[in-house]
Ligand SMILES: Nc1ncnc2c1ncn2[C@@H]1O[C@H](COP(=O)(O)OP(=O)(O)OP(=O)(O)O)[C@@H](O)[C@H]1O
């Protein structure tokens with residue numbers, strides 16, 4: 296992996312068949328056994344030491360393929376690229392999201408990937424390792440606090456929380472609409488929006504966290 300490319304190999308196939316994908320930025324956050332030094336040998340050795348699927352029927356269903364990882368230098372003793380913490384990922388993705396929002400653009404993060412890939416961890420994280428959403432919301436209110444004093448500007452922050460599941464749109468902050476399917480419409484100048492979706496005014500991150508908890512209960 297490099298800062299902008301990720302290369303994957305299918306275990307057991309020659310390295311020539313590896314595929315390289317290019318992105319705006321790539322982050323490495325595999326947590327290895329602390330007793331094992333992080334080298335290409337340790338990672339690829341661990342992957343290749345996985346039992347061969349001699350009897351596919353004996354495997355659990357939908358077992359994900361574990362990719363091997365190609366390292367930039369190709370040397371077996373190369374250290375892995377530096378580990379990306381939640382802070383590193385936030386600095387790269389979250390902060391620029393706020394920069395653009397304060398410049399007046401609509402911004403969005405689309406978390407996409409196989410189950411267990413780390414979407415929820417990256418977006419929400421844990422209490423000790425907060426993800427992009429809590430960090431971005433906290434920084435949002437920090438910036439508002441600074442700007443409202445510096446430029447004597449009033450800010451209003453509104454929160455909506457919706458779920459699209461089985462092609463149905465549900466308002467998670469208004470349980471009374473639980474059974475209904477909200478309509479997605481297009482405004483001629485503002486673009487797509489969800490009709491009748493509730494918007495709740497918040498003044499600090501704690502308010503948003505409480506609304507997310509409420510919404511998650513409706514979604515569950
Ligand atoms: N960067 C990371 N560092 C440490 N643990 C991680 C990291 N990314 C994911 N995990 C852990 O891996 C597990 C799966 O991650 P997560 O729940 O975020 O996957 P997901 O992509 O949201 O899956 P699903 O599609 O099923 O919701 C979780 O236990 C999570 O804590």
Ligand SMILES: [Mg+2]
Pocket residue numbers: 414415416
């Ligand atoms: Mg998830």
